[in-house]
Amino acid sequence: MIKAHHVYKTFKTSDRREVKALVDFSTDIEKGEVVVIIGPSGSGKSTFLRCLNRLEEVDSGEIIIDGVNLNDKRENINKIREEIGMVFQLFNLFPHKTVLENVTLAQTVVRKRTKNEASEVARGLLKKVGILEKENVYPAQLSGGQQQRVAIARALAMHPKIMMFDEATSALDPEMIGEVLDVMKTLAREGMTMVVVTHEMGFAREVSDRVIFMDEGQIVEEGTAEHFFENPVHERTKLFLSQIL
């Protein structure tokens, strides 16, 4: 489903230093696989996600999604993005649209569904994330957890083949993390291909098929959750786990 081969990505900071976000990064993600990426901040986790839907362009190397090479400028990036749902740390709901409009807008302008079809899809998904009763309010009137669940419904409404979560619970108050994780767990069990950047080790342990530990733009260690948490091999992994668990 996703093949990333020898990806390099460097950012220039405002004082013209170069920061290597991804260094020779390679991984393959199968259909239906739930991959959790963890690592210290600045390790390139989010950059990798953002490269997967070309919010960032890679310097070299290639990323192939569902047989489409993202480096190929002839490919319509918007077509690829339709197939990849993304959930952001800061939700990024559209504040001038109601909850229902947030979920229907891209369906109507991108997927060309009629208003009625889009509303039907939207209501089904809002019900799934448990927030149907708020369909006519604006995002500012929702709690963080509710906003993030709407954002998930908005991404799902495009019927994507892959869902990406970029620290989706990091900006939430502790008591709201659970409601968002529950929605993500449901998705994982339904067989969605998921790439999840998170600090929620419980989630990684419970639903992930594979855990990737990144540091300084590289994969330090990867394996099943069981292997990863019970028998980490590398010192850096052990250190990181000791700091957060």
Place this chain on the structure above:
Amino acid sequence: MSFNKRSLITLAILAIIVGSAYYFFARKGITYIWHWESIPEMLVYYGAKSAEDAEPRLRMGILMIGFVLTLQISIFSIIFGIIIGTIVGIARLSNEPVTRGLSAAYVELIRNTPLLVQIYIIYFFVGSLLRLSAFAAGTAALSIFAGAYVGEIVRAGIQSIHKGQMEASRSLGMTYARAMRHIILPQAFKRIIPPLAGQFISLIKDSSLVSVIALADLMFQGQQAVARTYHAFEIYFTVAALYLVMTFALSMATQYIERRLAISD
């Protein structure tokens, strides 16, 4: 509704200020015989216009004719100013160096030269080349002038929208243009209503400069009436009041729109 009450209070304070200024002026004992009675017929009158058009009916007076023309010029210039400004504002943020350079040059050129000079150039030079009427030349000059300022306001408005909004739109498969139209610009416009209102109020007042190309706007008609009657004080007070009617109405309208759009806050 508190909206009406608040605008009434504003108007009342204005009336008090103007009234007391007028009172002190009169008390100073400057010997001036006021001729306010000549003003109403400059607004509306009943009667014949000329020998050819002798039918007696209700007609617009000279100041009212000027008022209508100023209103027309202002409305057209505001509409074109918004269109030009939106295009320029987006162009200023383009990744294309040529587009960015051209729009920046336009903004700098227009902002750094006097409007009066621009009006003359557009009327005498561009206007002669393209055979523009005075109305078209005046409206074009004001639109181009407003477009530069609106462009900078629009650019600031777009930049004030969190970049996550564009990323969320793009990640849903929207093109840049669709994201701009549905997501970025609506939010930006809501945010820039106060500076836009200020800009357009200035534009209405600046439109008085088109009187120099013999366009019979409110200012021009006022000057004509003064030349004929010598009632300079009364006429210019009335002209000022008529500008105030337009700008105050615009001010109220934008406050109303702002409140309407505040429901999603």
